[in-house]
Amino acid sequence: MDMLYNILIDPFVQMVDAPDFLIQVVWEGFVAGVLYALIALGFVLIYKASGVFNFAQGIMVVFAGLSLVGLHEKGVPAWLALILAIGIMAILAVCIEKFVMRPLVGQPDIILLMATIGMTYFLIGLGEVIFGGEPKQMITSELGLPTGSTAFEMGERGLVILQHIDIAAAVIALLMVGGLAVFFNRTRIGRALRAVADDHTAALSVGISLNQIWAIVWFAAGIVALATGIMWGARSDVSFALEIVALKALPVLILGGFTSIPGAIIGGLIIGIGEKIGEIYWGSLVGGGIESWLAYVIALIFLLFRPQGLFGEKIIERI
Amino acid sequence: MFYREAGQYKTSYAADQQIFPIRQDRIGIAVILVIALLLPLAASEFMLSAIAIPFLVLALATIGLNILTGYAGQLSLGTGAFMGVGAYSCYKLVTIFPEVNVIVHILLSGTFAAAAGVVFGLPSLRIKGLYLAVTTLAAQFFLEWCFIRIPWLYNYNSSGAIEVPGREVFGTLITGPAASGTARYYVVLAIVVVMTLLIKNLIRGRVGRQWMMIRDMDIAAELMGVRPLIAKLSAFAVSSYVCGVAGAMFVFFYLGASEPAVFSITLSFQVLFMAIIGGLGSLVGSFFGAAFIWILPILLRVGLPALGVDVAAETVFQVAQMVIGALIIFFLIVEPHGLARLWAIGKEKLRVWPFPYA
Numbered sequence: 147m148d149m150l151y152n153i154l155i156d157p158f159v160q161m162v163d164a165p166d167f168l169i170q171v172v173w174e175g176f177v178a179g180v181l182y183a184l185i186a187l188g189f190v191l192i193y194k195a196s197g198v199f200n201f202a203q204g205i206m207v208v209f210a211g212l213s214l215v216g217l218h219e220k221g222v223p224a225w226l227a228l229i230l231a232i233g234i235m236a237i238l239a240v241c242i243e244k245f246v247m248r249p250l251v252g253q254p255d256i257i258l259l260m261a262t263i264g265m266t267y268f269l270i271g272l273g274e275v276i277f278g279g280e281p282k283q284m285i286t287s288e289l290g291l292p293t294g295s296t297a298f299e300m301g302e303r304g305l306v307i308l309q310h311i312d313i314a315a316a317v318i319a320l321l322m323v324g325g326l327a328v329f330f331n332r333t334r335i336g337r338a339l340r341a342v343a344d345d346h347t348a349a350l351s352v353g354i355s356l357n358q359i360w361a362i363v364w365f366a367a368g369i370v371a372l373a374t375g376i377m378w379g380a381r382s383d384v385s386f387a388l389e390i391v392a393l394k395a396l397p398v399l400i401l402g403g404f405t406s407i408p409g410a411i412i413g414g415l416i417i418g419i420g421e422k423i424g425e426i427y428w429g430s431l432v433g434g435g436i437e438s439w440l441a442y443v444i445a446l447i448f449l450l451f452r453p454q455g456l457f458g459e460k461i462i463e464r465i
Numbered sequence: 466m467f468y469r470e471a472g473q474y475k476t477s478y479a480a481d482q483q484i485f486p487i488r489q490d491r492i493g494i495a496v497i498l499v500i501a502l503l504l505p506l507a508a509s510e511f512m513l514s515a516i517a518i519p520f521l522v523l524a525l526a527t528i529g530l531n532i533l534t535g536y537a538g539q540l541s542l543g544t545g546a547f548m549g550v551g552a553y554s555c556y557k558l559v560t561i562f563p564e565v566n567v568i569v570h571i572l573l574s575g576t577f578a579a580a581a582g583v584v585f586g587l588p589s590l591r592i593k594g595l596y597l598a599v600t601t602l603a604a605q606f607f608l609e610w611c612f613i614r615i616p617w618l619y620n621y622n623s624s625g626a627i628e629v630p631g632r633e634v635f636g637t638l639i640t641g642p643a644a645s646g647t648a649r650y651y652v653v654l655a656i657v658v659v660m661t662l663l664i665k666n667l668i669r670g671r672v673g674r675q676w677m678m679i680r681d682m683d684i685a686a687e688l689m690g691v692r693p694l695i696a697k698l699s700a701f702a703v704s705s706y707v708c709g710v711a712g713a714m715f716v717f718f719y720l721g722a723s724e725p726a727v728f729s730i731t732l733s734f735q736v737l738f739m740a741i742i743g744g745l746g747s748l749v750g751s752f753f754g755a756a757f758i759w760i761l762p763i764l765l766r767v768g769l770p771a772l773g774v775d776v777a778a779e780t781v782f783q784v785a786q787m788v789i790g791a792l793i794i795f796f797l798i799v800e801p802h803g804l805a806r807l808w809a810i811g812k813e814k815l816r817v818w819p820f821p822y823a
Contacts, residue, residue, distance in 0.1 A: 199595050245794070246794055246798075249798040250797065250798060253797070253801070255594060255595065256540055256594065257797055257801060259540075259595065259598070260737075260741055260793065260797060261793070261794050261797050261798075263734065263737070263738075263793070264738075264789075264790045264791070264792075264793030264794040264797065265790065265794065266790070267734075267738075267786050267787070267789055267790030267793065268786075268787050268790030268791050268794070269790070270783075270786060270790075271783045271784065271785075271786035271787030271788075271790060272787055274783040274786075275780060275783045275784065275787070279779070390730070393602065393730075396598075396599045396602060397599060397603075400596060400599055404595075435610060435613070435614060436610065438606050438609070438610055439603060439606035439607040439609075439610050442599065442600075442602055442603030442606055442607070443603055443607065445599060445600075445603070446588060446599075446600050446603045449588055449591070449592050449596060449599075449600065450588060450591060
């Protein structure tokens with residue numbers, strides 16, 4: 147009985163008792179969700195255009211963040227470091243297309259997934275050789291990002307503190323999604339991307355260059371990775387631990403569907419807010435730390451009922 | 466010329482169905498076994514404990530993953546966690562029933578891993594491919610969390626680690642810090658050889674063929690009378706059992722003590738790489754893959770200073786990681802069937818040698 151009370155009633159009593167704390171928790175979850183969504187966005191971009199499940203997106207985030215900070219440490223001014231980091235992501239995209247994707251055209255999904263896992267290992271090793279294994283401080287203020295915080299009074303019920311960098315992250319994520327939507331729907335390259343996603347052969351036959359398109363898509367994913375790296379790095383440090391956190395994008399994608407950009411955002415928010423609330427209000431019942439797996443279990447349960455995700459395309463099986 | 470089955474007539478069904486129908490294969494296996502048995506005479510304690518034992522254990526884990534991914538076609542990223550279940554349940558069994566033979570415990574601990582595998586394999590009935598990979602990630606993170614947060618599993622040890630107690634079999638100490646490398650090596654060798662043989666037979670038989678049908682096309686297999694529920698869950702159960710036994714051996718015969726971080730996702734990936742490089746769907750490939758991934762970093766560590774390249778130990782580790790990552794991609798591009806395929810090509814060449822064609 148006590149157990150049931152602790153699980154079913156007590157958390158809600160706590161929520162009503164301290165609404166300021168609840169709002170703070172939801173906000174924290176929201177921001178984490180935005181960052182998950184940004185990583186998931188990188189996955190979706192590549193999955194849409196090439197059907198490759200890019201396991202390396204997480205390490206690309208770390209790599210982008212590290213090159214930015216690493217360049218700045220070498221004495222390069224922040225704005226130039228940012229441009230150079232974008233350049234590095236472009237080179238990376240071209241290399242991936244040329245040395246990994248092109249020779250593997252037409253292989254089964256699983257093979258391509260494993261190739262991206264191999265890529266992850268390569269990039270972890272490369273990143274550690276070049277930048278060293280220690281966590282680095284993100285150059286938040288040098289990039290002109292806000293660092294302060296604002297406290298909102300809620301009458302006599304307490305106050306909610308919002309970090310400016312979190313607000314900036316949410317705005318940037320929103321802009322990025324908007325920009326990508328325009329890019330996909332309104333530009334020539336965006337249409338070519340969608341054509342490639344629909345049917346490789348048909349796209350080739352109307353004169354779309356697969357190689358070029360894939361390089362562009364990986365570059366776009368690289369830019370998303372750089373933005374994610376900056377935002378995430380500003381909240382904690384830029385370190386290789388991020389790579390494990392980035393795996394959280396997988397349950398996000400399952401919730402949202404692999405091919406949907408709005409799905410990635412909404413899935414990210416559900417996972418982010420859900421796991422923060424679960425951790426704070428229910429986590430202590432089982433000893434805490436449930437954040438590490440709650441997202442996966444939510445996705446697992448969700449999969450049993452709706453295998454294609456919230457916004458994914460229905461999977462039709464044929465022999 | 467030497468490797469040719471000409472003249473070897475099969476006069477009974479039993480002879481036709483034996484595991485190694487070609488005489489040269491039987492001789493080859495016998496030679497390898499004899500070398501394996503005599504290895505402790507030639508090898509140092511370091512070679513046995515740091516190379517031979519982990520190689521055999523990881524080869525067994527790779528076989529376990531290969532059953533699931535290579536034969537039944539269900540991608541799993543949770544191998545490390547299933548190995549962990551085996552290790553922790555073995556530790557609990559050994560401390561609760563100290564008088565029972567430790568080898569019995571090791572073989573029993575696999576059943577707990579099998580149970581965990583079946584539970585996390587249930588979603589495989591509805592989903593497959595990449596989606597299934599995510600559910601196995603759920604297994605990985607959830608079980609890893611259990612190893613940290615449930616103190617009962619490590620007997621409320623303040624360090625949060627499990628330490629292997631010394632246990633004797635037939636008057637010889639085989640586990641714990643005081644056991645000799647030779648004794649541990651022989652126990653590991655015996656378990657790995659016996660289990661490999663059993664699995665080989667399982668795969669040749671009805672069960673294994675059903676797994677392969679499910680892998681090649683599940684809907685067609687179902688129409689032909691294979692029950693996906695039984696086939697998929699049995700693949701999860703057998704695979705997790707083997708991984709669990711490997712995990713128990715990993716701690717009891719190799720590490721001696723372990724903390725939850727040992728069974729992290731890194732181990733899962735390591736075993737997956739062994740399976741890929743060795744060749745998915747091949748038992749001999751599992752041994753090749755394990756040897757390759759385990760011994761390559763050691764070779765780099767020993768070899769680079771010998772060549773006069775002076776590098777820090779940390780850098781060697783990172784370079785090894787880069788090399789492994791690049792090799793994975795290389796293998797997927799050049800030879801998606803892994804080292805096992807190269808082995809098969811080599812055998813084919815030997816058969817027709819010295820002529821270019823048979």
